[in-house]
Amino acid sequence: MSAKTMNEKRVNGDDNVDESNSFDLLKACSNISSRFSHAIDRLFYRLGYTVASHPLKTIIFSFLITLICSLGYFKFYSEKNPLKLWIPPESKFLRDTEWLMKSMEEGFRLQSVLITAPDVLQPHVLKKLSQISTEIVNFNVYLDNGTSIGWNDVCFHIPNIAEFTENQRRKRSIFESNEVLLNIEKPLHRFTRSERPWNPSVDLNSFIFCSIVDSLPIGCMIQNFLEMWNFTESTIDNLTKQDILNALHTTNTSLTTGHEANFERLLGDVTRNETGHIVAAKGLLTHFMVYVNFLKSNSEKVGNLAGTEDWASEEALLWENEFLRKMHTLKENLSDNETNIYYSAGRSYGDISSATMFQDINKIMFGSALMFIFMILVLSKFGWIELRILLCSMGLMSVGMAFVSAIGLCSFLGISYGPVHTSLPFLLMGLGIDDMFVMMASWKKVQREHRLPRDPSTLPERMGMMLQMAGSSITITSFTDVVAFVIGSITILPSLESFCLYAGVGVVFIFIYVNTFVVAIFTIDEYRIQANRNAFAPCIAHKSNRLWCDAHLMDRLVSFVYTKFIMTKPGKVIVLMTALAVTSYSFTGLLRLEQKFDPNWFIPERTYLSKFTTVKKGLFPDQGYEAAILMGRLNYTAELNHIAALIETIENRTDLVHEISSWVSPFHDFVQVYYDTDFFTTTLSDYDFRFYLSKFLHTHRGGKYRANFRFKTKLECGEPVPEITVSTIDFKYKRFKSRSNYLSAMHAIENIVENAQLKSGDGFATVWGRVYGNWVTDEVIDTEVSRNIMLALACVMFCTTILILNPNVCFWIFMCVVLTLINVCGMMEVWGLTIDLVSCIGLELERAMKTVSHIVPAVLYGGFSTLLAVSMLADSEAYTFQAFFKIFLLVIIFGLFFGLVFLPVILSNEYEITPTNGSRKRRNNRRNESNVNVDDKEMISFIQMNGNGNIEKL
Template structure:
């Protein structure tokens, strides 16, 4: 039965072999004819390509760079995007917080407070440099100054204790006249408020007096609102009674008003897509805020250096809403000089590899054209994608490196094929166009497999849910395709002209200069250094039995380590990684972490479009549940305060007894104009654009929010469950069951949402990329065993890269996700070139199968190995300077590319030849095969394997 099954399988395998052979011959025939047409009319092809490139560049007129972080880093179908758009349209305005931290041995000493008050006064008086001048009072969030009510109508000892409230009992007309006459003041959270920002008053007090006054303060003397000043101190020391008597740090928070309808990210955004949402006036004021604090820090440092008094060691650390965007963008683009220098070094390297050390075979202009094709492909990609309306993103900066890696690799493959053609005596007498066509027939088939596989992999990668990665994959697919097209057209055309120049003995740098006495260029590849090194390494080590066993053993060990590392690779991204460690923002965050370690991120629960009167008990229970939740702290529970207010002033049970709608409206209005409830006024929005009016019932309520802080999280394994827990807690109350809208929102969710899906995206993209590699190699190579080994090499390379990312201290994040997407494109090349060359080495019947495979493997590495190695070296050389970069993006790319190059070369140039020389498929070439070139046939067989001696 087994014999019958094998007999039936052989015809099927024979058919597959003939299919692969036919595809290979047709591809080579296509490229032979294409090369012949180009080589006969090179200038016409160069002109045609140039015209098409110029036309495509016209699409750049629609170029648009995306600067909105919401449209770059957050999945567009996420709850965060939906909620943010809803908030923008519903609120249309909001607040942002600027902060600075003042540190001293004891900030409650009179001298320290005087220094702090000087800095605060400077910031209050600061103005922007550009006209019109923007001051603090122009951008601050304003609140009514209710000091008069606290002093005249309340209990002087504790004006905010539950009980009698003027808003509830005084005649509305009398009370509202006072309220409406109140001026507005800027909302500034500062302990200097306790002394009304008066340096004279501070200077007249002793340390004991300052401590007493600080611990007694419950209300802002300048605004009249309740204030918890203890939250502003860090590194506190308390006495036996619990009073704060000393503190190492004090935080001042500046609350800024932002009108969301005036936000224009094209004006205030940055090229890195990391800017905060803000208006132009706030952006300008933040600039003056940062300048004043920088000058203050310099002055404090100078005073400290001049003074020998340790008590005068004051420091200030600061941040503004624009700080992260400014610093992260600067760090990313700060090292552009390194990129340019890397490209220059790479160009010199390419020229040295392509050239020989004489004036005739100096390939200066050929190198320039090779780099020009890559640059042109990048520009064309921008033009075509811009024409299609696809925005350009910050991560696209890495695209030229990938195109250089692939383009230069194609150039080396073309040169390797040219040298192979010229190494065969039967080709030396042929006209130049035919030799160029033969070289392209060999090289074109090889680079087609790698380039088209990369294109399809990037097209599939564009299905990702991350907008920045989606856009990048589209640009990359177009760029790789155009690079491939220009390499097989424009580069081949100029290559023909350059070969004519060399054969005419004209100077490689100045073609107008000839060297008549120069001898004919040597055409002996076996005398080259690379040929000798490959022979010595592969004949004596790699392709021997001990060498094969050693390589397989090392590969297995690497795969085991890669598997261990991959299972431990964590999904973790901290936006602060974008910041250089010596930046002022990094220093601020370090001090905040040490002196205010328990402060978590701010968040809100929003409830909208519900029957607030009937659903109030649920809202109250939700507030109390949030207070008891393990993920939340500092809950601003307006519902509890409202219940106490109604019970104390109207003797109504708002918690257990349902208020009538008219009662709810009246009580809510009085509550929001009361001393205890006024601070919650910004948590409410009313229907139909109506505003709350003192003395009148509140309009129909559209939205109410509950403010809280998350507890301090330390890793994604805490903050992602915390985010999900908050959302689940809100959902359990069923407030949205009747068409209402209830959600939890925090600005930090932008990072946490991406953090939650990024690992799934990495796995998904890599699996799809591997499927594409298998599918495209199956179509273009059509030899199933070869396709399997190519896929295995790619898979092993990615496994090792992911595993050693863990050992190198890297994590899965947006940047590494893009780096791994690029890795697929690079590691395919190493294996595909060697496998394709092995398949197309002519087989011979003079050797036994084992010797024949070994000989073909050696020839394949001789032919393509140096080109692959030189291509990898050029990529590594261009990226080497990035290892010194301050930017997290570039350092990450360098690490991933280095791992890809190391493991890609190991599996492509060592493991794959070992496997192919042992159990590889038979050749697609046999003696006497031809390709169709117009009306005649041209012989295209490669070196006979029987001519290659191998050690046994």
């Protein structure tokens, strides 16, 4: 027929041409789908028949597979390094961190004590601080070999120049000067040689000066308010309120170490008088620094299973553990109605987050026990014979076999195990049990519809029919799950990649064992039932199979709900209006859903660390996130101007930066005052720069900046500094509230450093902060979630198209999945969840395609059993389990609603289904919809039309 003729027919209102072509295309697609479906059915029938004919051989074969896979445990490796778990391997932060650890070699871990009171600047509060400090620096930890370690063995060491400073102050009389060593910030004028402050590093003979410096003791790095009195108990015991204020306002040097110190920074929520001086404060911080050698820190020995432990030595962790025990005792003894004590150690976050992540495993075990009981209630008929004790217990064993096999195979392939993998058994359990429900529903249908004799001779054939009916549903679910996890493994987050690979392999093994091992157990259990043998004691044979109660209550309940409510005209209107209203509300929540993660979410509120963190934030609201500018082997004499300009630019970003501590300005003032040289206008020679820097770092003010440098060789007094390998400039961000704020701040500072044009030497300059580890993950997690969801949706559409080949049905299945996702994500925001790594994994576990199971009771059982297990996590203190519970609950509710209620209603408006002959008619709009004769088991099935118009199940 020509195009002209076709157009004429359309003008005349004849659309039969289009309908005929559409019908031919639909008929061809349906034929392809029918053949594909029949091929799958034949395959599963043969599998079921073979397994049922040789159940013992199949069980032995399944055990052999598990045993062979378990050999991979010899290569099992649990990753504990946080950098290899939570940080994208190609990220700038990871490269900078590895460079920092290699170049800096050492650092420190903070142990903090926070005392709160209406006014901590009171003598009785300082007495308590003195008692705490004495206890901390004096206790010892005894090792297994009989040796002991104390504070001096684990602390971060610095030279104590306090004694030297006091001696030099007394020697000032020799030079007939009444001035004290001044704390030079920015000289207001150029000093003459007779006016400038006397400095022993410059004015003493190098031999004399260095001999004194080299003989000085090495002390421990601390930040303690009592340094103003050198921890002298007799002095502290006799302090008055005015003595404390006088010392605070006049002391800028630690009498313990001799280094410059700012004691005001240790005070929180301060009160100032009209002159700006502090007269009261509500919080008093104390820090003890424990030494860390990055190159010798082994995460395999000191890490935890959660991958949240920082770098540390084994000795440091032992000391920190005793520190926590000691602080717990001190808190109990020293706290009163007015004074409270809070504390944290370097190991606190790792310990608590790890314990919290795994402490509720017992709840999961209890939930699994409830699930087992529920399985027996669902799969059994209530009598001594048809209780499915063997089938349920062995079904759970198949989950364990799949878990063992997946771990063994993945370990053999070199895939590391991670902390989030603890949810894997739960995922596999849900899959395996749901598949068993589908099998049992199919078995009941076979028993009801096929008139085969119920004797052992026909059992293999009946098992083949059962697996033929259930196999397609199990295949769809397993295939889409595997593809979804394979897609999820294409991620830049190592822990998520590993989890998805383990999960995908686990799903494959669940599919294998359910269709072999479980079917074999099913067969043996059915042999027992046909022989009327007791479920608990098979040696006992009963004369008759008497049931205790009706076994078809759920079937009749489902039929009643669908025929009397859901499939009536008012019921359909209510379903559609409910779907519209709930989705609209969820969509508004989806628009507000944030991408945000706070590491403190892993810390339960009742823990000492959570209390410390909360109180500290309240007392020190301006103290944000610590970071540093890192510079490598630059030509510092040529780059000093650029570095100074960089610092000035960052200082001016008061919207981002709370404070900055730079060695450049104090060093510039030192050189200008003592060597009459302004290196901002005059370029220093390399020797002069290194010589002046050595002098500066040996002064009481410059000494604190030694921690900002690493040299190629050891720094020697009286000698120019060796080649600088690393220099740092510390600063603190402001405290940000949202992801957009801290990510924009991070990128802004990175751009400032990049534009500083520090290109000499190795040209390495970057900005780094420990908090960046969370920020860079936050930056990519939303992209990862969006990409994985889009790919998963494409996978769902592809699979349903291949298996159904009906455009209308495929479209509505796809829409149900989309609507489920919209509602889950929208309600996540309403429930206080955000997009983070935990929710990302939770969404990976979402199996929205589970709603395509073809028998309503089986789907309801599967959803309820999953809900029963996760209900044990409702009151968990672990953020991981809380998030998993909320997401699973949302997935179950919306998945069941859209799959088992909304979709049948939609399809019932497309097709009229008559269970007698299966004929299909397009619904007439004028038909009275109030009386729809629909078989509930047919209507709740996903349907497809073949060329003859027959209705077939997936």
